[in-house]
Amino acid sequence: MDKNKITQSLDTSGKCCPMPIVDTNKAIKSLHIGEILEIIATDPGTRSDIPSWCERTGNELLSFREENNIFNYQVRKLKSS
Amino acid sequence: MKSMAIVVRDDSYDKLLTPFAFAYLQASEGCQVDMLFVNWAVLALTEKGAKEIRIQGDHADQDQWVREQVTKAGLPNDINALIKALKATGNVNFYACSLASQIFGVDKSNLIPEAEGIIGASWFLNEKANNADHCQYF
Numbered sequence: 001m002d003k004n005k006i007t008q009s010l011d012t013s014g015k016c017c018p019m020p021i022v023d024t025n026k027a028i029k030s031l032h033i034g035e036i037l038e039i040i041a042t043d044p045g046t047r048s049d050i051p052s053w054c055e056r057t058g059n060e061l062l063s064f065r066e067e068n069n070i071f072n073y074q075v076r077k078l079k080s081s
Numbered sequence: 082m083k084s085m086a087i088v089v090r091d092d093s094y095d096k097l098l099t100p101f102a103f104a105y106l107q108a109s110e111g112c113q114v115d116m117l118f119v120n121w122a123v124l125a126l127t128e129k130g131a132k133e134i135r136i137q138g139d140h141a142d143q144d145q146w147v148r149e150q151v152t153k154a155g156l157p158n159d160i161n162a163l164i165k166a167l168k169a170t171g172n173v174n175f176y177a178c179s180l181a182s183q184i185f186g187v188d189k190s191n192l193i194p195e196a197e198g199i200i201g202a203s204w205f206l207n208e209k210a211n212n213a214d215h216c217q218y219f
Contacts, residue, residue: 015155018106023155025109057110081111 004062006074007035013070016043021053024075028059031077036062039073046071057081084113086205086213092121092130093137094160095147100219101163102156108172115174115209117202123181127191131160161193168195176200176209 010027012020020041027037039050047066050073054061058079065072085107089100104114124130136144148158157163167173175196177187182199192199210216 012155014153017154018102018109019155021106022109025111053110 003034004036006038007031009038009040011040012046013040013042015041017045017049020046021049024050024053025081028057028075028077029081033077033080035077037075037077039071039075041071041073042069044069044071046073050075082107082112082214084115084213084215086210086216087114087116088205088210088216088218089116089118089122089125090120091219092124092134094134094144095136095140096219097122097125097134097160098151100217101160101167103217104173105156105163105167105170108167108170111172113172113174114167115176115205115213117176117178117200117205117209119178119181119202121181121185123177123185123187125160125164126175126177126193126196127187128161128193129191130187131164131193134160164193164195176205178202178205 008027008031010023012023020043024039031037051061054075060076060078062074062076087100087104104116108114118126125134136147151158157166177192177196177199179199179201
């Protein structure tokens with residue numbers, strides 16, 4: 001089994017603060033520990049919010065990339081929520 | 082942050098957005114948020130009052146435009162619907178200040194069910210604000 005396979009993808013495109021974080025908090029709850037949540041966002045605020053959210057909630061930011069003002073985050077769930 | 086207390090005094094639509102957005106952010110993360118509505122803002126805790134909330138002052142003519150932007154951002158653009166969304170997190174308590182309630186005509190008969198009740202400011206300041214990790218005033 002590919003341990004880096006995305007378990008769930010959350011597209012918050014078009015949405016702005018507070019919704020990307022609100023939706024991320026909801027989505028992470030449905031994952032099991034070790035699974036990966038992909039977050040797609042267009043809100044530039046997520047560039048600071050998602051990494052700090054990961055640090056605060058004890059989840060791991062596996063990757064971040066930006067392309068044409070679309071932000072893509074992959075987060076591994078490490079703590080139960 | 083485990084708990085946050087917010088005091089809201091202004092009932093202009095745009096000025097309510099920030100405390101609600103901050104409360105939504107923290108509540109979605111499991112933080113306990115207690116919100117006290119004082120002065121005119123207490124009317125947001127009634128169905129009729131929430132419906133009548135508009136942007137006031139210099140930006141009054143931009144009410145509709147702001148609501149459209151709020152919808153685009155993914156939030157309910159109606160105050161009562163926003164309160165319901167926050168309540169659904171299970172982590173937000175809404176309190177009506179007793180003084181504001183008396184002045185502006187809020188009582189048990191028109192207080193929305195999402196509100197915990199009408200309380201004294203002393204209780205909120207000592208039991209909620211004083212014990213919260215963080216307090217904000219709007």
